[in-house]
Amino acid sequence: MPPSDVLTIGALAGAAGVGVETVRFYERKGLIPEPPRSPSGYRQYEPATVERVRFIRRAQGLGFTLAEIAELLDLRIDEVAACAPVAAQARAKLEQVAGKIDELRRMQAALERLVEACEARQPTGECPILEALEGDDRSP
Amino acid sequence: MPPSDVLTIGALAGAAGVGVETVRFYERKGLIPEPPRSPSGYRQYEPATVERVRFIRRAQGLGFTLAEIAELLDLRIDEVAACAPVAAQARAKLEQVAGKIDELRRMQAALERLVEACEARQPTGECPILEALEGDDRSP
DNA sequence: CTTGACCCCGTACCCGACTACGGGGTTACC
DNA sequence: GGTAACCCCGTAGTCGGGTACGGGGTCAAG
Numbered sequence A, B: 001m002p003p004s005d006v007l008t009i010g011a012l013a014g015a016a017g018v019g020v021e022t023v024r025f026y027e028r029k030g031l032i033p034e035p036p037r038s039p040s041g042y043r044q045y046e047p048a049t050v051e052r053v054r055f056i057r058r059a060q061g062l063g064f065t066l067a068e069i070a071e072l073l074d075l076r077i078d079e080v081a082a083c084a085p086v087a088a089q090a091r092a093k094l095e096q097v098a099g100k101i102d103e104l105r106r107m108q109a110a111l112e113r114l115v116e117a118c119e120a121r122q123p124t125g126e127c128p129i130l131e132a133l134e135g136d137d138r139s140p
Numbered sequence C: 001c002t003t004g005a006c007c008c009c010g011t012a013c014c015c016g017a018c019t020a021c022g023g024g025g026t027t028a029c030c
Numbered sequence D: 001g002g003t004a005a006c007c008c009c010g011t012a013g014t015c016g017g018g019t020a021c022g023g024g025g026t027c028a029a030g
Helices: A009-016 A021-028 A049-061 A065-072 A083-119 A128-133 B008-017 B018-027 B048-061 B066-074 B083-120 B128-133
Strands: none
Touching: A009 A021, A009 A049, A021 A049, A049 A065, A049 B018, A049 B083, A049 B128, A065 A083, A065 B128, A083 A128, A083 B048, A083 B083, A128 B048, B008 B018, B008 B048, B008 B128, B018 B048, B048 B066, B066 B083
């Protein structure tokens, strides 16, 4: 039984929290596949597409470009895609992700120190965030 | 003894890995303070500014806008800034950062599973990244 | 069987974040 | 003391990522 509960573009956009124009834009950019159409030409999305659009938005908030997000969404192994290049690509993305996590953690630590200083009523210097991050330079 | 090793805009840009125009752009946007000038009008940056510019770039890569980065850089406690609002602001940023780390970790796990599947020569479905992330919905 | 909400498409416009340009002064090296 | 490399400023152009518009077809409720 194929799921008969398809979504119009408006329903998809509403469920994913974006505008209708944004969905059509993502389609043009190849971020979401062209869906089947109703006899009158309306796009018919499967519910899973909602998750895809939400993922795009979340990934953007993490500093990925639409091109990078397209690469992430294209990662799959099947008859046509050999394993090795996919794994290599995935490993490259893993590094990128790990790097971001690292930087965010250092930022987190800096902010925590700032809040603590605040509670201890210690005035901070010029720019505590930067001061806290200084010397963290792991790229000689 | 004030540090006499000041940087020209070109030296700052070079050290921070951006273009000269970008530095002037950040200055116009208030992301880096207007530096003192030489008698002939040249900007004279202190070396610490390099870190500031690098921070801006890194934060951008983490999905922060220039406006958000300006807020981060402005977090400080001193005579004029009361403690409470600064701490509140810092806590808000902490939440934002924690959320990003969370999302990145789930992406990391999904990518790791993909690499494993690859090594086990198991073909994946349509879009393993999304499949791996499904059901993770912590926002009802 | 009309009316309002929705969909189609194409094109144009907007915003954030740069990037380039053009005309002129400055510094440093040979 | 020339000349290449750098700095000044203002304005304009670019690019990624949408957003809006306009003219037209479609669908469901009344």
